[in-house]
Amino acid sequence: MRSDGATAQATAHRLVHCVLDSDADGLTNALETVVDQGDQLRPYVREVVAELIQVAATAVRDSAGTQGGETAFAVDLRDDDDTSVSIDELAPPVRATIRALLADLNGSPEDASFQLDLAVRRLDPLTGLDTVRRALTMTVALLRWTGDAA
Numbered sequence: 001m002r003s004d005g006a007t008a009q010a011t012a013h014r015l016v017h018c019v020l021d022s023d024a025d026g027l028t029n030a031l032e033t034v035v036d037q038g039d040q041l042r043p044y045v046r047e048v049v050a051e052l053i054q055v056a057a058t059a060v061r062d063s064a065g066t067q068g069g070e071t072a073f074a075v076d077l078r079d080d081d082d083t084s085v086s087i088d089e090l091a092p093p094v095r096a097t098i099r100a101l102l103a104d105l106n107g108s109p110e111d112a113s114f115q116l117d118l119a120v121r122r123l124d125p126l127t128g129l130d131t132v133r134r135a136l137t138m139t140v141a142l143l144r145w146t147g148d149a150a
Helices: 005-020 024-035 038-064 092-105 109-119 125-146
Strands: none
Touching (some): 005 038, 005 125, 024 038, 024 125, 038 092, 038 125, 092 109, 092 125
16 A cells, blocks of 8 residues: 555544544554555655654644744653653664654754654564554653643
């Protein structure tokens, strides 16, 4: 199955709405769309993750009242026990996805693009699905944190 950026963007938005609406069937169908990309998996996952990051970054910037460049954004990563985790301890796709979000938030689109390329390196359907799932989880958490999940 071949896809374009507009379809990947629609998939990203559908994923977010399915999670926020607790629509398990819709979420399953949207995730199947990702897995069914065949030889277009890498660019499709990249576009889905890019759109998820854009949604999250927009919500965070709106919540902070900034438009990029005015405020420096950082993350405080914690594990399930609330212990601080270094970003370098994370799996490469996770690390790259978080860095892409930070680059976008901090007004560095070229760095965000580079990190997205790293996030989708060496994908197969399972790792592609996991990369999308982690970006989706991060996006939904930030939407809820900013109050934009309503």
